[in-house]
Every structure is written in C-alpha cells, then in structure tokens.
Amino acid sequence: xxxxxxxxxxxxxxxxxxxxxxxxxxxxxxxxxxxxxxxxxxxxxxxxxxxxxxxxxxxxxxxxxxxxxxxxxxxxxxxx
Numbered sequence: 511x512x513x514x515x516x517x518x519x520x521x522x523x524x525x526x527x528x529x530x531x532x533x534x535x536x537x538x539x540x541x542x543x544x545x546x547x548x549x550x551x552x553x554x555x556x557x558x559x560x561x562x563x564x565x566x567x568x569x570x571x572x573x574x575x576x577x578x579x580x581x582x583x584x585x586x587x588x589x590x
Contacts, residue, residue: 512540512575515582520554537562537570540581558583 514530521528524547534540537560544551560570561582567573575581 511577513578513580514540514544515580517558517582517584519585520551520558520583523550523554524548534575536575537573537581540575541571555583557586559586560584 511531512534514532516524516528516530518528524530530544532540532543534543541555544555560567561584562570562573562575563579570581
C-alpha cells in the first residue's frame, strides 16, 4: 500500500478525502488510479509538486514506489 496525502486545495475535489491508500507499484499507476476516481484532479495534479517519502521531485513519473511509501501532492511554487 502507498499512502497518498493531498494538499488542502485538492480535498474539495475528492469530496473531503485527504488521505488515500492505494496498491500501486509506480507513480504513473498512482496518478492513473487517482484520475480514474476523480478526473477533475487532472489540473491540480499537473500544477502540483510531489514529495515521495520526504524527497521532492520535479518529475516523479519514472519513480518506483516502495510499499508503505507516502506520496504528498502540494502546490507548486513558481520561482522568479
């Protein structure tokens, strides 16, 4: 199981669900399962940064997910 934690801005889209446990092996599968449940998450997910077990990734699609990992989606901060 992988625990997914969503930032406050995404919780409305999921009907108040902030933590979701999913059986997935990689990040691509994780996002596919999230979008199959809540297609309206596509925009917020594209605009988010991702931390996997505390490590922040710009492009997490190639990342495998270990059992008991925690994936946190947070608002991306655009720097200037």
